[in-house]
């Protein structure tokens with residue numbers, strides 16, 4: 001196989017990149033932006049080699065401990081549990097939360113053999129020593145809710161308050177585009193103005 | 194900047210990849226497919242280092258001469274001129290053309306200072322020695338047609354028949370976006386200029 005075909009194939013490991021897009025990316029990298037391509041390849045190699053889980057919160061970092069965990073100004077009394085490192089980025093961008101995080105890298109799914117041990121929840125327990133509120137920010141899928149239930153019991157056993165993100169109508173969203181169960185929930189949880 | 198942010202930025206040199214997609218790709222590469230990511234990075238580095246223009250037809254190859262130019266069974270009496278290396282891939286896939294190619298890496302555009310010298314048409318002249326048909330497969334944009342006119346005159350001066358892909362190529366469209374059967378039809382119905 002020619003090297004150029006090998007590159008087109010290698011690019012197709014990227015989610016959403018088929019043969020046609022891979023071809024377009026290949027010619028872009030080889031003709032329009034060799035310097036950017038070289039930087040991308042080198043950064044990717046370095047990242048794959050050096051980035052691992054934070055030893056405290058399990059997010060991804062090239063250091064033993066991530067920037068949030070290493071920051072002495074973060075509030076250790078609030079711990080927010082999320083499914084993925086991307087969720088941390090979103091919460092940091094959207095809110096002014098100044099507590100700690102814990103990343104599960106998944107959710108409980110007994111059918112797939114994913115229990116508390118697979119999600120390394122023992123590491124979460126370490127974070128709960130100084131914690132008085134566990135904010136459960138797992139998704140609202142079946143497994144996300146199962147995981148939330150489990151974490152809520154865990155908090156209860158430790159005498160820690162457990163909270164869950166509110167469900168409801170997205171801001172700026174028309175009712176029209178909301179699924180029925182979200183709408184039903186939002187209706188039942190209506191608040192006085 | 195953290196290494197992970199650096200990777201997200203590096204990925205945004207890819208056309209069509211914004212911040213959100215770069216984030217998705219980053220986590221995919223670091224969590225789901227490290228092996229594929231490593232292979233991609235290494236192949237990209239090697240490609241950027243080794244791939245250059247074929248010394249005969251100017252397509253991209255890691256060898257001094259591309260597979261088509263190095264193949265003694267290709268018909269030297271037919272030379273097909275295209276704008277990009279991607280166009281060769283498309284014509285090879287869509288048609289049974291067995292002649293030679295020449296890649297302009299662009300099209301004539303006096304306004305942008307792109308003349309025959311910038312497109313290295315002197316190298317095309319070398320290919321015309323044994324040629325009796327010049328197939329002009331530039332796109333049907335304004336510059337594509339200008340380029341076709343110029344090439345047609347060039348062929349005429351050399352006593353070579355010039356042909357152009359038949360209608361079927363959408364007006365104002367680049368070859369890249371044409372489906373294979375339209376392209377095959379247009380190629381088969383090429384007309385003398």
Ligand SMILES: [Zn+2]
Nearest residue numbers: 054057066069
């Ligand atoms: Zn951390």
Ligand SMILES: [Zn+2]
Nearest residue numbers: 247250259262
């Ligand atoms: Zn060649």
